[in-house]
Amino acid sequence: MELNICHLYPDILNLYGDRGNIITMKRRLEARGIGVHIDECSIGQPLDIDKYDIFFIGGGQDFEQEVLLRDLAAGKARDIRTAVEENKVFLAICGGYQMLGQYYKTWDGNQLDFIGAINIHTIGAKERMIGNYMYRLTPESSGSIVVGFENHSGKTYLGADVAPLGMVLKGYGNNGEDQTEGARYKNVFATYSHGSLLPKNPVLADFILQTALRYKYGSAEPLSPLDDEIENRAHDYMEERLRKG
Numbered sequence: 001m002e003l004n005i006c007h008l009y010p011d012i013l014n015l016y017g018d019r020g021n022i023i024t025m026k027r028r029l030e031a032r033g034i035g036v037h038i039d040e041c042s043i044g045q046p047l048d049i050d051k052y053d054i055f056f057i058g059g060g061q062d063f064e065q066e067v068l069l070r071d072l073a074a075g076k077a078r079d080i081r082t083a084v085e086e087n088k089v090f091l092a093i094c095g096g097y098q099m100l101g102q103y104y105k106t107w108d109g110n111q112l113d114f115i116g117a118i119n120i121h122t123i124g125a126k127e128r129m130i131g132n133y134m135y136r137l138t139p140e141s142s143g144s145i146v147v148g149f150e151n152h153s154g155k156t157y158l159g160a161d162v163a164p165l166g167m168v169l170k171g172y173g174n175n176g177e178d179q180t181e182g183a184r185y186k187n188v189f190a191t192y193s194h195g196s197l198l199p200k201n202p203v204l205a206d207f208i209l210q211t212a213l214r215y216k217y218g219s220a221e222p223l224s225p226l227d228d229e230i231e232n233r234a235h236d237y238m239e240e241r242l243r244k245g
C-alpha cells in the first residue's frame with residue numbers, strides 16, 4: 001500500500017509550522033510500512049489530481065491569499081473542485097480552509113473570490129481571533145478532542161450542506177458565534193488549527209490517513225497502533241491548561 005500526497009503552495013501557504021502536518025502523515029505511514037510519496041505544487045505548476053490521494057493546504061495571510069487568485073483561476077480552482085467531488089482527501093488549514101470556500105470579504109472591504117469547492121464563506125472582522133483553543137470533533141470525524149492554535153480575522157460561516165469538523169470547547173473556532181469549528185464535506189477536513197495540527201492530535205492524524213486508505217483501496221484494515229506517549233502528553237498538557245484557564 002502507498003499514499004501519494006500533494007502539498008499545495010508550500011512556499012506561500014505555511015504558517016506556524018503547518019508543514020508539520022505533512023511530516024506527521026509521512027512518519028505515521030512509514031511506521032506502518034505504508035509507502036508515501038510527497039510532491040509539491042505551487043504557482044505555475046500544473047496539478048495532476050489523478051496522481052494524488054491526499055491534498056494539503058496550509059494557512060496564509062490575506063496578502064498571500066490574494067497573490068494566489070490568478071493561479072487558481074488559471075486552472076487549479078477547477079481541478080480542486082473536481083478532486084473534492086471525487087472524494088479525494090483534503091486537509092486545509094486556516095487561510096487554505098478559507099480558500100476552499102466561495103469567497104472572503106476582508107475586514108477592509110476587499111472581496112476575494114475563491115475556489116468554491118465547499119459551500120462556506122468568510123467575512124473579515126476588525127478584531128482578530130487569536131489563541132490556543134480546543135474543540136470536539138463530530139462523531140463522523142472520530143469524536144476526539146483536538147487542541148490547536150488559531151489566529152484569524154476571517155469569520156467563516158457554513159452552508160447547509162457542509163457539516164462542522166467539530167464544536168468549540170474553548171476559543172473562537174469558525175466565527176466566535178455559533179460554536180462550530182472547521183468544516184467537513186465529503187473527504188475534506190478543514191480547520192483553523194495551526195500549531196501544527198496533526199503532531200499533537202494523533203487520533204485525527206490516523207483518522208485522516210485511514211480515510212485516504214479506504215478511499216484508495218476500498219476497505220482498509222485498521223491502522224496498527226503506534227507508541228503515541230509523547231504525542232498524547234503534548235495533547236493532554238494543552239487540554240488540561242485550556243480546561244483550567
Ligand code: GLN
Nearest residue numbers: 059060062094095153154
Ligand atoms: N488571512 C486569514 C485571516 O486572517 C487567514 C490567516 C491564517 O491563515 N492564519 O482570516
